[in-house]
Amino acid sequence: MTPKPTLAVVGATGAVGSAMLQMLTHHADVWGEIRLVSSPRSAGRKAPVRGVECEILALDEDAFEGVDLALFLVPEPVAARWAPVAVAKGAVVVDTSAAFRADPDVPLVVPETNPHAARVRPRGIVASPGCTTLALIVAVGALHAEFGLAELVVTAQQAASGAGAGQAGVEALRAQLGLVAGGGDLGTHPGDVRRAIGENTGPFPGPLALNVLPWSGTPGADGASSEEERVRDETRRVLGLPGLRVAATCVRVPVITGHSVSVHARFEHPVPLGRAHEILATSPGVVLYDDPAAGDFPTPADVVGTDPTWVGRVRRSMDDDRALDLFVCADNLRKGAALNALQIAESIVTAL
Amino acid sequence: MTPKPTLAVVGATGAVGSAMLQMLTHHADVWGEIRLVSSPRSAGRKAPVRGVECEILALDEDAFEGVDLALFLVPEPVAARWAPVAVAKGAVVVDTSAAFRADPDVPLVVPETNPHAARVRPRGIVASPGCTTLALIVAVGALHAEFGLAELVVTAQQAASGAGAGQAGVEALRAQLGLVAGGGDLGTHPGDVRRAIGENTGPFPGPLALNVLPWSGTPGADGASSEEERVRDETRRVLGLPGLRVAATCVRVPVITGHSVSVHARFEHPVPLGRAHEILATSPGVVLYDDPAAGDFPTPADVVGTDPTWVGRVRRSMDDDRALDLFVCADNLRKGAALNALQIAESIVTAL
Structure with a gap:
C-alpha cells in the first residue's frame, strides 16, 4: 500500500486558508502529513486542521521537502515566485492566484466542468479560476x-x-x-x-x-x-x-x-x-x-x-x-477559491 | 395675456411628492395656483412650495375644480380611480404610476427621448415610465x-x-x-x-x-x-x-x-x-x-x-x-419619478 500523500497548504492563515483548513477537516481524509505554510510573519503560530493544532512553517524551499501536492492560497506575486520552487522540489502545485491562469502550459480547471484538463500539466502547475x-x-x-x-x-x-x-x-x-x-x-x-x-x-x-x-x-x-x-x-x-x-x-x-x-x-x-x-x-x-x-x-x-x-x-x-x-x-471563499482548489488537489492525488 | 395654468400635485406628502415640491420651488415658475392634494389622512397639514406653506387638500372631485394639469404621484390603484376624475374636470393628467403605462391611448413619455408623443393624448392622460x-x-x-x-x-x-x-x-x-x-x-x-x-x-x-x-x-x-x-x-x-x-x-x-x-x-x-x-x-x-x-x-x-x-x-x-x-x-425619486413627470407637465403647459 502506497503511503498517503503529503499536502502543503501555502497561505494557511488568510480567509481562504481558514476555509481550506475547515474543509480539510470535514472532507474524506486522503492525506498523510498536512503541512501548513505561511509568510514568516505568521510562522510559529498554530492553526487547527483535522482536530489537531499544527504549527505553521515559514515559506521557504525546505517547506516543500517531501511534499506531493502544494495548495497555493497566496497573492499573485508570492505564487509566481514560490510555485516553481515547490515544483522543483517534486510537488504538484494547485494555485488559486491569477499568476498562471493565462499560461497555455498550465491547465485552468473546474472539476465539475473540465476535470480531464488537470491530467496534462507541463509545468507541474494547475490553476484554479478567479472567484467571479x-x-x-x-x-x-x-x-x-x-x-x-x-x-x-x-x-x-x-x-x-x-x-x-x-x-x-x-x-x-x-x-x-x-x-x-x-x-x-x-x-x-x-x-x-x-x-x-x-x-x-x-x-x-x-x-x-x-x-x-x-x-x-x-x-x-x-x-x-x-x-x-x-x-x-x-x-x-x-x-x-x-x-x-x-x-x-x-x-x-x-x-x-x-x-x-x-x-x-x-x-x-x-x-x-x-x-x-x-x-x-x-x-x-x-x-x-x-x-x-x-x-x-x-x-x-x-x-x-x-x-x-x-x-x-x-x-x-x-x-x-x-x-x-x-x-x-x-x-x-469556498467554491470561489478554497473548495475548487481542494477538489482539483483531491482529483490529482486520487489519480496518482 | 393668458393666466398661468393651475397645477394640482396629487400625492404631495410622499417621498416623490417631497422631491416634486423642491423642484417646483427651483424650476422656472410657469404655474399660477399650485394645489397640493393628498389622502384624507394628510389633508389639513401644510407643505412648503415656492417658499410658501400650502395647506394640503383631501383627494376628492372638488380638488380638481379649475385645475389645468394634475401630476399624479400616487400608487397605481389611486391613480386608476382618480386620474379619469381629474380628466373629466378638465385637467390634463401626468401619471407616474403603472396604471396607464400599457394603455395604447396613453402616451408613455420621456421628454429627452420621445417628446412629441405627449402631444396626442386621447384619454387626456400622459404616463411617465417606471424608475428603472x-x-x-x-x-x-x-x-x-x-x-x-x-x-x-x-x-x-x-x-x-x-x-x-x-x-x-x-x-x-x-x-x-x-x-x-x-x-x-x-x-x-x-x-x-x-x-x-x-x-x-x-x-x-x-x-x-x-x-x-x-x-x-x-x-x-x-x-x-x-x-x-x-x-x-x-x-x-x-x-x-x-x-x-x-x-x-x-x-x-x-x-x-x-x-x-x-x-x-x-x-x-x-x-x-x-x-x-x-x-x-x-x-x-x-x-x-x-x-x-x-x-x-x-x-x-x-x-x-x-x-x-x-x-x-x-x-x-x-x-x-x-x-x-x-x-x-x-x-x-427625481429623474426616475418626480422630475420626468414635471418635465412632461412643463412641456404640455408650454404648448397649451
Whole structure:
C-alpha cells in the first residue's frame, strides 16, 4: 500500500486558508502529513486542521521537502515566485492566484466542468479560476455541455471579501457600516455617504456601504477592468471556447461574502426550459433553488458558508428558444477559491 | 395675456411628492395656483412650495375644480380611480404610476427621448415610465437615435426607495443596517443575516442589508418579475420599437436612493466609440463621467439628489463594432419619478 500523500497548504492563515483548513477537516481524509505554510510573519503560530493544532512553517524551499501536492492560497506575486520552487522540489502545485491562469502550459480547471484538463500539466502547475468565474462556471458549464454556449452577458455583484486582500475589504465594509448605520438621512444627498465614510474606503475605489461600485481590479484593455477580462478569459479557457462572445461587468456590492451573477446566455441549440431546469437540478455542485413567487431564489446572505453554486430565476430570455436568463450565487471563499482548489488537489492525488 | 395654468400635485406628502415640491420651488415658475392634494389622512397639514406653506387638500372631485394639469404621484390603484376624475374636470393628467403605462391611448413619455408623443393624448392622460426604465432610457435613447437599438441586456441594481411604498423600503433598510452593523461576523454563515434581521424585511422578500435580492415586484409571465417586464415593455414603447429584444434582470441592493443599471446594447449600425462618447457627453439630461482609472464612474451614493442620468464605463463589447457596454445611475425619486413627470407637465403647459 502506497503511503498517503503529503499536502502543503501555502497561505494557511488568510480567509481562504481558514476555509481550506475547515474543509480539510470535514472532507474524506486522503492525506498523510498536512503541512501548513505561511509568510514568516505568521510562522510559529498554530492553526487547527483535522482536530489537531499544527504549527505553521515559514515559506521557504525546505517547506516543500517531501511534499506531493502544494495548495497555493497566496497573492499573485508570492505564487509566481514560490510555485516553481515547490515544483522543483517534486510537488504538484494547485494555485488559486491569477499568476498562471493565462499560461497555455498550465491547465485552468473546474472539476465539475473540465476535470480531464488537470491530467496534462507541463509545468507541474494547475490553476484554479478567479472567484467571479467560479461563481457562474459550474452552472453555465452544465448547460453548455448539452446546448453549446454561443454568447454570455454577465453582471457580477462581487462581495467585499473578494477584493484583493479579502480581510481588508471585509474590515473596511464593516467600518463603513458602523459609520452609516443610524446616520439620519445618509444616502439622500449627493456625496453624503462619501463624506461620512471619508478615508475609510479600504481597498475599494469609493464608499461601499449604501452604495455599489462599478469597478474592481485594475484597468485592463479597452475600458474593461482586470476582473472583467478575467471572467471572459477564464470562461473561454475552462469551456474550451477561445472565441466565445463574453460581455462582463463587475460591480462591487456591500455584501461580506457571496458573489452573485446575473447571467444572460445564448446557446447554439434550442434549450427546452424544462430540460434546462432538469440539468441544473441534477448537475454535481449545483443546487436549483427557483420558485420566486414562494421566495425561493439564491441570495449571498443565504448561500455564504455553503459549497454549491446556487441557481435561481431560470427563465426564457427574449422569447428566443436559444436564450436563457438566470441568477447564480456562490461563496467566493469556498467554491470561489478554497473548495475548487481542494477538489482539483483531491482529483490529482486520487489519480496518482 | 393668458393666466398661468393651475397645477394640482396629487400625492404631495410622499417621498416623490417631497422631491416634486423642491423642484417646483427651483424650476422656472410657469404655474399660477399650485394645489397640493393628498389622502384624507394628510389633508389639513401644510407643505412648503415656492417658499410658501400650502395647506394640503383631501383627494376628492372638488380638488380638481379649475385645475389645468394634475401630476399624479400616487400608487397605481389611486391613480386608476382618480386620474379619469381629474380628466373629466378638465385637467390634463401626468401619471407616474403603472396604471396607464400599457394603455395604447396613453402616451408613455420621456421628454429627452420621445417628446412629441405627449402631444396626442386621447384619454387626456400622459404616463411617465417606471424608475428603472427611466434610469437607462435617456442614455440608451440618445445612442438609439443615431445607431438604431437592436438588443438590450440589462441588470438593474434597484435602491430601497424604489420599492412599492418607497418610505417603507427606506425605513426597513435603515432598521436592518442598525441590526447588522457591529454584528461580529454576520455575513459569514448561511442565513445569519436572515436570522439577525428576522421579521424586519419591510416590503422586501428577504434581508436587504449585507445582501442583494434578485427579485422585485410581483410574478409576471414566464418567470420574469413585474419590474423586469416593465423595463422591457416601457423601453419598447418609449423608443417605438415594439419588437425590441430585451433581457432584464432587476436586483434589489442595499442602497437608499439611486438606481444603477449595467447595460449591454447591440445596435443596427456600427458604433464608433468616440462618437458614442460624444453623443453621451452632449445629450440633454446626460452626464458622461467616465475615467475609471481616475476613479470617475457614477455610483448611486454620488448621484442621489441630482437630476441627470450619469453614464460611465462606456466601452466596446465582445469586440463587436455594433455592441457597447455601459453603466448608468440616476436618482429614482427625481429623474426616475418626480422630475420626468414635471418635465412632461412643463412641456404640455408650454404648448397649451
